[in-house]
Amino acid sequence: MKDSMKMLKGLLQKIIHTHEDELDCQQVYEVLDVYAEMSARGEDVSAALPMVKHHLEMCKDCEEEFEALMRVLEESHTP
Numbered sequence: 001m002k003d004s005m006k007m008l009k010g011l012l013q014k015i016i017h018t019h020e021d022e023l024d025c026q027q028v029y030e031v032l033d034v035y036a037e038m039s040a041r042g043e044d045v046s047a048a049l050p051m052v053k054h055h056l057e058m059c060k061d062c063e064e065e066f067e068a069l070m071r072v073l074e075e076s077h078t079p
């Protein structure tokens with residue numbers, strides 16, 4: 001789990017190099033669970049992954065998926 005950030009950065013790097021401007025939903029889905037996990041831990045995801053944040057602001061489907069993930073994470077983190 002500690003390597004999630006490293007893994008995510010590698011993945012993002014790949015995505016960013018192939019798509020310069022915007023991610024599509026498929027690409028966001030691939031990183032969304034890690035993104036949500038980081039966000040739940042209080043990490044600065046908007047700085048680390050601005051493209052994902054940007055997509056979530058634009059895309060209702062992914063935003064809902066993100067909210068759902070956050071709910072699950074919050075529940076699992078609450079004793």
Ligand SMILES: [Zn+2]
Pocket residue numbers: 024025028055059060061062063
């Ligand atoms: Zn989307």
